[in-house]
Amino acid sequence: MPACDLARVESAAARIAGHVLRTPLVASAALTRCCGLPVHLKLETRQPTGAFKLRGAMNALLALDEDARRRGLVTASTGNHGRAVAHAARAAGVRAVVCMSALVPAHKVDAVRALGAEVRIVGRSQDDAQAEVERLVAEQGLTPIPPFDHPDVVAGQGTIGLELIDDLPELDLVLVPLSGGGLAGGIAVAVRALRPCARVVGVSMERGAAMAAAIAAGQPVDVAEQETLADSLGGGIGLNNQLTFRLCHALLDGVVLLTENEIAAGIRHAAREEHGEVVEGAGAVGIAALLCGKIRPMGPTAVVVSGGNIDAALHRRIVAGDAPS
Ligand SMILES: *Cc1c(COP(=O)(O)O)cnc(C)c1O
Numbered sequence: 001m002p003a004c005d006l007a008r009v010e011s012a013a014a015r016i017a018g019h020v021l022r023t024p025l026v027a028s029a030a031l032t033r034c035c036g037l038p039v040h041l042k043l044e045t046r047q048p049t050g051a052f053k054l055r056g057a058m059n060a061l062l063a064l065d066e067d068a069r070r071r072g073l074v075t076a077s078t079g080n081h082g083r084a085v086a087h088a089a090r091a092a093g094v095r096a097v098v099c100m101s102a103l104v105p106a107h108k109v110d111a112v113r114a115l116g117a118e119v120r121i122v123g124r125s126q127d128d129a130q131a132e133v134e135r136l137v138a139e140q141g142l143t144p145i146p147p148f149d150h151p152d153v154v155a156g157q158g159t160i161g162l163e164l165i166d167d168l169p170e171l172d173l174v175l176v177p178l179s180g181g182g183l184a185g186g187i188a189v190a191v192r193a194l195r196p197c198a199r200v201v202g203v204s205m206e207r208g209a210a211m212a213a214a215i216a217a218g219q220p221v222d223v224a225e226q227e228t229l230a231d232s233l234g235g236g237i238g239l240n241n242q243l244t245f246r247l248c249h250a251l252l253d254g255v256v257l258l259t260e261n262e263i264a265a266g267i268r269h270a271a272r273e274e275h276g277e278v279v280e281g282a283g284a285v286g287i288a289a290l291l292c293g294k295i296r297p298m299g300p301t302a303v304v305v306s307g308g309n310i311d312a313a314l315h316r317r318i319v320a321g322d323a324p325s
Helices: 006-016 029-035 054-063 066-070 080-092 106-114 126-140 151-167 182-194 210-217 244-251 260-273 281-291 312-319
Strands: 025-027 039-043 073-076 096-100 118-121 173-177 199-205 255-258 301-305
Touching: 006 054, 006 151, 006 182, 025 151, 029 039, 029 260, 029 281, 039 151, 054 080, 054 151, 073 080, 073 126, 080 096, 080 106, 096 106, 096 126, 106 118, 151 182, 173 182, 173 281, 182 199, 182 244, 199 210, 199 281, 210 244, 210 255, 255 260, 255 281, 260 281, 260 312, 281 301
Parallel strands: 039 301, 073 096, 096 118, 173 199, 173 301, 199 255
Antiparallel strands: 025 039
16 A cells, blocks of 8 residues: 655645635643643634544545546444545535444434435444445445545545644644544654654553554554443554554554543543533543643643534533543
8 A cells, every 4th residue: 555655645735625624723721721831722623524534535535536436435434434424425426335333423323314425334343334344345336435544544634734833833742632543643744754853642542442552562453342432532443454553653652541531531621621612532532631641741732632523411411520431
């Protein structure tokens, strides 16, 4: 598989401009006070689909030729990538099929359906959903848009890194939610190329952190998928991972793992201290890592707030201070 480098990220930025939002980087007064250093939030929650995944999905779709588009798109998703593919497919006027496991929250499934995509619920893991994708590619000739392990998807997510360096040239540390590693890998490619001295650190939940386990083992390993507040970070990286494992292994400066209570504190902080920002568990892990002190910034810091798609009732309970299960 072709690699992902700065040139590829820059082409992605040119391709998706006008199709996705260039999101704001806002100073966080509360986290700046807490850390004693400037802390900024990159608000991917503002994307029309509520998460950064639109960048990679849109870039991958726009890179396809007419024939591949016409055959229709198919993908497996924990929710946000499926929503992004559905949004991009609708904008391009093509068919999309989104395969999701029974662990994907109902509100995320509904959002995919509302965009006109066909939904298939299969099994109880990302691996089960992925098996259905492979069947549909073989039987119906649909075009797969993988959630992370694809150079155009990684390059699309990497455009966040370009914007970070543009908006905060003195950047010293970026905290990036980490699951399959498309987001962290893409951002690391851009930040490493443009500002080699800056650190890029991944943040995952303790419950089923597949990329952290793979980096520790030196190769992709099987990790059991578990329920977590950071539902968008669930699932494996694929034992046959082609690209994102290599990128994350080579380019990340570390991975921080969080408990469910720490993630809940991140969600609560965003709602109470960051002007009522509604952030889902996966999107709040960077904030949570700073709050619990598991990462110590040493210079200007950016936190990628990757998504805001959380069930409203769950969000209310967490903000009210109920402990997660
Ligand atoms: C998918 C997702 C992530 C993780 O992205 P990867 O590229 O799989 O590492 C983080 N946050 C949110 C909100 C997501 O939807």
